Amino acid sequence: MGENHSFRSYPDEQPNQLRLLIMLHNIGATESSKSLTIQQISEWTRMDAPELQIHLQKLIERGYVQSFRSEETDKYHLTVDGIRKVLSLYS
Amino acid sequence: MKVGTLTWEFPPRVVGGIARHCEGLAKALVQQNHEVHLFTLDFPGSPNYEEMDGIKVYRASTELGHPNFLTWVLLFNHFLAKRMADVTQSIDFDVIHVHDWLAAFSGISFKHYLKKPMVLTVHSTEVGRAQGLHSPDSFSINGIEWWATYEADRVIVCSQSMKNEICSHFNLPLDKVDVIPNAIDATKYQASVDRGSVRQRYGVGYGEKLILCVGRLVPQKGIEYFIRAIPIIAKRYPEAKFIIVGEGWSRDILEAEARSSGQGRKIQFTGFASDQEVINLMTSADALVVPSVYEPFGIVALEGMATGVPVVASKVDGLAEVIEHDRTGVFVYPRSPESIAWGVDQVLSDPGHAKWLTENAKEELRKAYSWEAVAMKTVEVYRKVVE
Numbered sequence: 001m002g003e004n005h006s007f008r009s010y011p012d013e014q015p016n017q018l019r020l021l022i023m024l025h026n027i028g029a030t031e032s033s034k035s036l037t038i039q040q041i042s043e044w045t046r047m048d049a050p051e052l053q054i055h056l057q058k059l060i061e062r063g064y065v066q067s068f069r070s071e072e073t074d075k076y077h078l079t080v081d082g083i084r085k086v087l088s089l090y091s
Numbered sequence: 092m093k094v095g096t097l098t099w100e101f102p103p104r105v106v107g108g109i110a111r112h113c114e115g116l117a118k119a120l121v122q123q124n125h126e127v128h129l130f131t132l133d134f135p136g137s138p139n140y141e142e143m144d145g146i147k148v149y150r151a152s153t154e155l156g157h158p159n160f161l162t163w164v165l166l167f168n169h170f171l172a173k174r175m176a177d178v179t180q181s182i183d184f185d186v187i188h189v190h191d192w193l194a195a196f197s198g199i200s201f202k203h204y205l206k207k208p209m210v211l212t213v214h215s216t217e218v219g220r221a222q223g224l225h226s227p228d229s230f231s232i233n234g235i236e237w238w239a240t241y242e243a244d245r246v247i248v249c250s251q252s253m254k255n256e257i258c259s260h261f262n263l264p265l266d267k268v269d270v271i272p273n274a275i276d277a278t279k280y281q282a283s284v285d286r287g288s289v290r291q292r293y294g295v296g297y298g299e300k301l302i303l304c305v306g307r308l309v310p311q312k313g314i315e316y317f318i319r320a321i322p323i324i325a326k327r328y329p330e331a332k333f334i335i336v337g338e339g340w341s342r343d344i345l346e347a348e349a350r351s352s353g354q355g356r357k358i359q360f361t362g363f364a365s366d367q368e369v370i371n372l373m374t375s376a377d378a379l380v381v382p383s384v385y386e387p388f389g390i391v392a393l394e395g396m397a398t399g400v401p402v403v404a405s406k407v408d409g410l411a412e413v414i415e416h417d418r419t420g421v422f423v424y425p426r427s428p429e430s431i432a433w434g435v436d437q438v439l440s441d442p443g444h445a446k447w448l449t450e451n452a453k454e455e456l457r458k459a460y461s462w463e464a465v466a467m468k469t470v471e472v473y474r475k476v477v478e
Binding site for chain 2: 015018022023025026027028029030031044045063080081083084085086087088089090
């Protein structure tokens, strides 16, 4: 972060994990009833499932994403901290 | 008066100062016998309708999404407007009050649909937050902000510097804009806090200095300059501990900067903290640093003043109007780690002087920054547009 940097990098300039977090927020995966499978996230984000899994795991470790198993499938949604992290971009 | 308030954040959906501002203002309006119907977005665990301290809070659920933020904003405004439409069947609002560009689309629609006046509070601008317009989204947001100020019957800002900024940037007539400073609820800061126990919880030992920084972890808050000041402060105060409270998209970058400062062991990032925990920490700290590089007001400085912690702040924008140098706090140069270190030393090296600063700050708060006064001034603005 140099002296002349822009205050805000936009989604297309951001690290993949942050981009993914923003996309999950904007497509509405913000609570368990709105959680999405890897395949659904992949369709929205056009990211490959293996790459998605790596990013999602990192986001879970940081406390920004939560996953749970439903009908034999893992589903993912943002935690409250994840929502706050995304909204901080625009407030 | 019946007020329809639109805001994208309201507790517990707290991102920055807007949620706290809307809560403080709405509570004070209700206490002055006005009716406040507040429309906001849903948040995990919150009901879609509730009454909070007399404020009628309606939460809209955004049923459709889109990866692009601006498209998502348009979508949530549709659901916000739909929620408001249900209520306007039975409530005849006198005025619609919109907070920032994010809720502008639904507010402007209702202004025209209901033929009621609209007041807009501009909490900050895109050009200020982003220090320029660097992307298509930024240009769009800037355009929406201009459109909202144009559509509004009157515009409220929280500082003279914000008034200058928006009048110049959006070509607004000066007499369309009212300055009403932010405030805090002083009663929240009167409870006694066990400083020893709070400091122990964060690993701050007896005799060690605790230096605090509270804010969203985004570049406009200037936290990177605070982190760069830490090695300089640590030279004189090797026992000092540094706590950074807040969440934000640049947290990873700031944590990396803290690790590479050589002082990583002394720096803690707490993430988002509740209002009470922020009060606990401020009351227990030896100095509060507000290193912002863009700050339309700087409510965190007021919070610090209320808890009695000496405030060391950048002399920028609204902060320059809140603090008086060497009387209610210490000013430092923005973007200057050396200056921040100097400011911290000013309050740590002379506890008697620091105490005098905090006593002056508390007195200033009592005189100038109450929600009751903010509500009365806001009602004056409502009266201007209603009449």
